[in-house]
Amino acid sequence: MRIDVVSIFPEYLEPLNISLVGKARARGQLDVHLHDLREWTHDVHRTVDDSPYGGGPGMVMKPEPWGEALDAVVAGGPAGEVPTLVVPTPSGRPFTQELAQELAGRPWLAFTPARYEGIDRRVIEEAATRMPVVEASIGDYVLAGGEVAVLVMVEAIARLLPGVLGNAESHRDDSFAPGAMADLLEGPVYTKPAEWRGRTVPDVLLSGNHGKIARWRREQAFARTLANRPDLVERWQYGAFDKKDRAA
Numbered sequence: 575m576r577i578d579v580v581s582i583f584p585e586y587l588e589p590l591n592i593s594l595v596g597k598a599r600a601r602g603q604l605d606v607h608l609h610d611l612r613e614w615t616h617d618v619h620r621t622v623d624d625s626p627y628g629g630g631p632g633m634v635m636k637p638e639p640w641g642e643a644l645d646a647v648v649a650g651g652p653a654g655e656v657p658t659l660v661v662p663t664p665s666g667r668p669f670t671q672e673l674a675q676e677l678a679g680r681p682w683l684a685f686t687p688a689r690y691e692g693i694d695r696r697v698i699e700e701a702a703t704r705m706p707v708v709e710a711s712i713g714d715y716v717l718a719g720g721e722v723a724v725l726v727m728v729e730a731i732a733r734l735l736p737g738v739l740g741n742a743e744s745h746r747d748d749s750f751a752p753g754a755m756a757d758l759l760e761g762p763v764y765t766k767p768a769e770w771r772g773r774t775v776p777d778v779l780l781s782g783n784h785g786k787i788a789r790w791r792r793e794q795a796f797a798r799t800l801a802n803r804p805d806l807v808e809r810w811q812y813g814a815f816d817k818k819d820r821a822a
């Protein structure tokens with residue numbers, strides 16, 4: 575997979591050089607290109623923003639630098655191909671595990687994290703005439719910019735790429751992963767020592783009875799979901815129903 579990121583703070587994306595994503599890059603599983611949006615400004619102040627038409631607070635990111643930046647990203651990528659443009663924005667569709675899975679299947683992603691009050695709408699509209707566009711939000715809270723959302727999305731996507739996670743089975747029990755654990759939060763996990771500060775590990779996990787362990791883990795996941803995400807329980811119930819229905 576190729577990933578391009580255009581930002582006025584490319585240094586904010588340095589974490590993509592370390593850990594899981596960094597290792598995937600070193601193994602050639604991921605090809606990441608970071609770009610400074612100001613490369614496509616032409617004034618002495620390297621201006622990327624201006625006041626909003628119609629008034630209102632803050633500044634809006636100018637269309638010209640973004641347009642030229644996207645032209646350069648497309649020209650710099652595989653000949654005859656275009657990326658899927660991923661626009662992190664609080665007004666986007668929720669970035670979910672399902673969307674991460676969908677994007678992990680694309681060969682080339684280009685991220686355009688905004689600052690200020692956002693990017694002039696014409697940039698997205700013009701881009702949509704020549705490449706797929708996905709506007710996505712990592713959550714309902716205020717950020718200073720989209721760079722941190724890019725870090726979240728790239729990590730969630732990269733770990734789904736073949737060979738990136740050492741244990742191919744690791745995805746299976748992820749919270750929100752498709753399949754039996756879909757819409758369920760992960761339950762508690764334990765490791766050695768068997769006793770720590772007077773606290774022991776649940777006996778079932780030491781029993782070696784894999785059927786009982788699996789059942790216990792699902793019960794714990796359901797209890798945790800009920801406690802922390804009751805909104806998911808209904809989805810899970812209907813999902814379980816559908817699965818049972820489908821199995822019939």
Ligand SMILES: OB(O)c1ccc2cc[nH]c2c1
Pocket residue numbers: 662663664688689710711712713714715716717718719720721723
């Ligand atoms: O919630 B979000 O996913 C998100 C994404 C991008 C920006 C830019 C400024 N605030 C943001 C929030």
